[in-house]
Amino acid sequence: MAINCLRGVPRTPFLSKPNSLIPPPLLFSRRAPLVVTAAAFTPMSYDKELAAAKKAAFKLMFLLYADFGGLSVLGFFSLTGKVQKALLQSDVHSKSDKSPVTVADYGSQAVVSFILEKELPTESFSLVAEEDSGDLRKESGQETLKRITKLVNDTLVNEEAYAIATFSMEDVLRAIDNGKSEGGSSGRHWVLDPIDGTKGFLRGDQYAIALALLNEGKVVLGVLACPNLPLASIGGNNQHSSESSHDKVGCLFFAKVDEGTYMQSLDGSSPVKVHVSAIENPEEASFFESFEAAHSLHDLSSSIAKKLGVKAPPVRIDSQAKYGALSRGDGDIYLRFPHKGYREKIWDHAAGSIVVTEAGGVVTDAAGNPLDFSKGKYLDLDTGIIVTNQKLMPSLLKAVRASIEEKVSSL
């Protein structure tokens, strides 16, 4: 089978819970009904939070952009893009689970952590993020820490407003360790994957900076920056392509609860609202899955696709760029079935899932349950993650169940 490998306004305002300090009878008394009702249902806009998250993600997009070309006029770089990129990709370390981590992963986490703290000084700050500073605090990590610190200083060089001349190595370690929060079902927590798809980043393929905000265990906003994702569709549908968008890469998706999903490019043009595909016939559908066979069972996906009658070959790309591409209708289905024993982390799905659901899609586990982000840093789910539009979901779920049953009975 041929495989397609790619290189390279508000509907309903979000209502807060009724104010529990107001005794219930007063809510309905004749004395002050209007005042109480208005105070009790203040809409939460998350505007400040979204602006801060986008600021951080755009800065990193510019920094990591594959070919900085005309962007250097913005003054973010002391090196040319290609040299900088080569440097970032050459310093690779192996974590205790054998997965790779680079200067870019650590640097991105430190930059996001700094920017969120500085931009939102009045809010209590909790961050659940993938990386920690353990290896960088060892003697063997000192050279890498120096490179990360240079990267962070280069990225934030124009931020006079932050009133810090230069960030020290200790500042960087502290910023990375801000990401140690455990998350959970109460309060607000930022969720960050500083580089999602590190393997894709190292190959020069797809990767993403994925940042989301949880409130009371629910994802309320997400920003997904995909520096290598073409502006033009990467599927057969090509609904967003134009002559000028064919060669351009660098897409930032953002979504707030009940306000839809938007996509923006690096050239300063206005965001455009995006929607998942409207395909109803599975035979016309195409599907995404991980590039890495170690991350998802490709044979199970192909059995599901066959049962559904999907004709197109799988589109295998790294990272949550799959969620972004699906949210704008480049493809119709995303299938993810990790090998037995693997536990999914919230940072691998929080931003991507709201980007898809706000674009009209559905994200569930293999049993059809919504993903639960309230249980700490792991997602507690049944077997795998499936994503599609509302029309295709019932037949997709049926095919998933049948394929899983077949697989289990063949063992």
Ligand SMILES: Nc1ncnc2c1ncn2[C@@H]1O[C@H](COP(=O)(O)O)[C@@H](OP(=O)(O)O)[C@H]1O
């Ligand atoms: N054995 C495994 N099974 C499933 N996912 C895995 C995995 N090992 C690593 N991952 C996760 O898969 C993510 C990449 O997903 P994808 O395959 O869609 O590109 C990785 O994110 P990072 O690259 O941020 O570490 C990592 O969290």
Ligand SMILES: [Mg+2]
């Ligand atoms: Mg990783």
Ligand SMILES: [Mg+2]
């Ligand atoms: Mg990840």
Ligand SMILES: [Mg+2]
């Ligand atoms: Mg990562």
